[in-house]
Amino acid sequence: MREVALKGKKILILGAGAIAEAMIRGLTEADAVSPEQIVVTNKSNLERLQYLQETYRVSIVENLEDEAGSEALASADIILLACKPHDVANVLERIRDKVIDPVVLSVAAGVSTDLMESILGQNARVVRAMPNTACAVLESATAVSYGKHCEEETKTLAETILSVLGTVSVVEEKLMDVVTGLSGSGPAYFYYMVEAMQSAAENLGLPSDTARTLILQTLFGAGKMLQETHLDPNVLRRQVTSPNGTTMAGIRVFEEANFKELVERVITRAAERSREMGEQQASILQ
Ligand SMILES: NC(=O)C1=CN([C@@H]2O[C@H](COP(=O)(O)OP(=O)(O)OC[C@H]3O[C@@H](n4cnc5c(N)ncnc54)[C@H](OP(=O)(O)O)[C@@H]3O)[C@@H](O)[C@H]2O)C=CC1
Ligand SMILES: O=C(O)[C@@H]1CCC=N1
Numbered sequence: 287m288r289e290v291a292l293k294g295k296k297i298l299i300l301g302a303g304a305i306a307e308a309m310i311r312g313l314t315e316a317d318a319v320s321p322e323q324i325v326v327t328n329k330s331n332l333e334r335l336q337y338l339q340e341t342y343r344v345s346i347v348e349n350l351e352d353e354a355g356s357e358a359l360a361s362a363d364i365i366l367l368a369c370k371p372h373d374v375a376n377v378l379e380r381i382r383d384k385v386i387d388p389v390v391l392s393v394a395a396g397v398s399t400d401l402m403e404s405i406l407g408q409n410a411r412v413v414r415a416m417p418n419t420a421c422a423v424l425e426s427a428t429a430v431s432y433g434k435h436c437e438e439e440t441k442t443l444a445e446t447i448l449s450v451l452g453t454v455s456v457v458e459e460k461l462m463d464v465v466t467g468l469s470g471s472g473p474a475y476f477y478y479m480v481e482a483m484q485s486a487a488e489n490l491g492l493p494s495d496t497a498r499t500l501i502l503q504t505l506f507g508a509g510k511m512l513q514e515t516h517l518d519p520n521v522l523r524r525q526v527t528s529p530n531g532t533t534m535a536g537i538r539v540f541e542e543a544n545f546k547e548l549v550e551r552v553i554t555r556a557a558e559r560s561r562e563m564g565e566q567q568a569s570i571l572q
Contacts, residue, residue: 291446292319296361298347298388300377301368302328302335305393308422309366309451310342316424318450321345325358329373350381359384364443367392367402371563375570378405389440391447393417395466396564399433399459404571411436413444416462416470417451426452427469431459463564467556475552480505 297319299306306326313319321343327350328335335346347358359381369377371394378390382405391413392402402412412433417426428448432441448454457465480501487497511522527533 291443292323295319295323295363295443296358297324297364297366298358298362299324299326299366299368300328300381301366301370301373302326302331302338303368304419305417305421306366306368307338308419308426309368309393309417310338310344312421312424312426312451313447314342314344316450318447325362327355327358329369350384356384360386362388364388364447365390367394369394371396371567375401375405375567378402382406387411389413389436389443391415391444395470396463396560396562397567398564399431401564401568401571403433403435409435411440413440414459414462415444415448416465417448418470418473420473421451424451427455427472428452429455429457429462429465429469431457431462463557463560464553466560467553467558470560471556476505 297313299310310324310326314321314324322345324342324344325347326335326338326344327347332348335348338344339346345358347355349355350359362385365381365385365388367374367377367390374392374394374397387409389411390402390406393415395416397414399412399414402414403410406412410433413430413436414433415428415430417428420426421428426448428451430444430448432444436444445454445456455465483501484494484497487501488494492500508522511517512519515522523533523537527537
């Protein structure tokens with residue numbers, strides 16, 4: 287089914303940074319898309335393009351204005367927009383007259399389908415997605431919402447690609463900024479926690495390798511417990527928390543520092559930042 291939907295589709299990726307690489311790696315390693323179906327370009331960093339070409343065997347285009355660039359634009363079935371939010375309007379303006387009705391799948395934080403439609407023309411099929419870098423290992427938590435002109439075929443195509451890379455949740459577009467602050471940025475929150483646990487463990491005398499093994503397996507085990515038992519995290523937490531034991535003592539320190547409130551502030555601020563970046567792009571067009 288997946289092979290049929292993606293078979294022969296040409297994917298042009300505008301942007302060659304962290305998320306583009308994670309998606310390329312996931313799609314090619316899962317064998318969902320062959321490297322010949324993918325063309326990547328960026329603004330100016332040729333070394334980076336060459337690295338992607340050598341690593342994943344994808345094609346690269348240095349300049350969208352030359353013959354190879356024009357050919358890549360005209361033949362693209364899907365344009366994956368993976369540049370920074372502040373480059374989106376400019377990039378879309380440059381390509382709009384050179385593409386032939388592709389599906390535009392944007393992963394840019396904050397940038398609305400309205401904005402993209404207003405640049406590309408009102409019939410453009412525009413998809414706004416928010417994956418995370420775990421695309422690289424096919425474990426992204428991706429959310430998606432659709433522009434006004436996406437019919438079932440476009441939705442199926444987008445969800446087929448994204449579901450290769452992990453889970454896909456369809457959400458109302460007004461929730462995309464929250465999703466961005468939650469699961470788009472989310473891996474970094476867990477990595478930050480791991481960094482903190484690692485340095486605490488080392489400060490308390492554990493060898494670095496041992497600390498890393500213990501922390502990563504604890505993180506992985508907790509995630510698997512949440513997924514496989516379907517129990518509420520609160521229930522699972524209580525199973526670890528013996529009366530008057532070590533966990534209770536540790537959690538009390540979290541509570542004294544208002545940890546839950548802090549996490550809410552973190553996600554609220556990240557969501558707000560997504561909104562701000564979208565508004566900055568919208569204001570350029572006014
Ligand atoms: N990193 C993440 O975890 C996630 C990021 N995103 C979104 O993905 C997008 C990219 O993020 P990320 O990969 O981290 O960013 P990076 O800074 O790593 O990459 C940005 C890429 O965009 C390229 N670029 C800039 N201008 C143009 C242009 N005019 N035409 C083509 N390419 C261009 C840059 O090229 P050059 O190097 O030559 O300047 C670079 O390859 C952002 O919008 C972000 O919101 C979404 C989900 C997760
Ligand atoms: O930090 C960012 O802006 C991007 C969006 C989600 C994850 N990284």
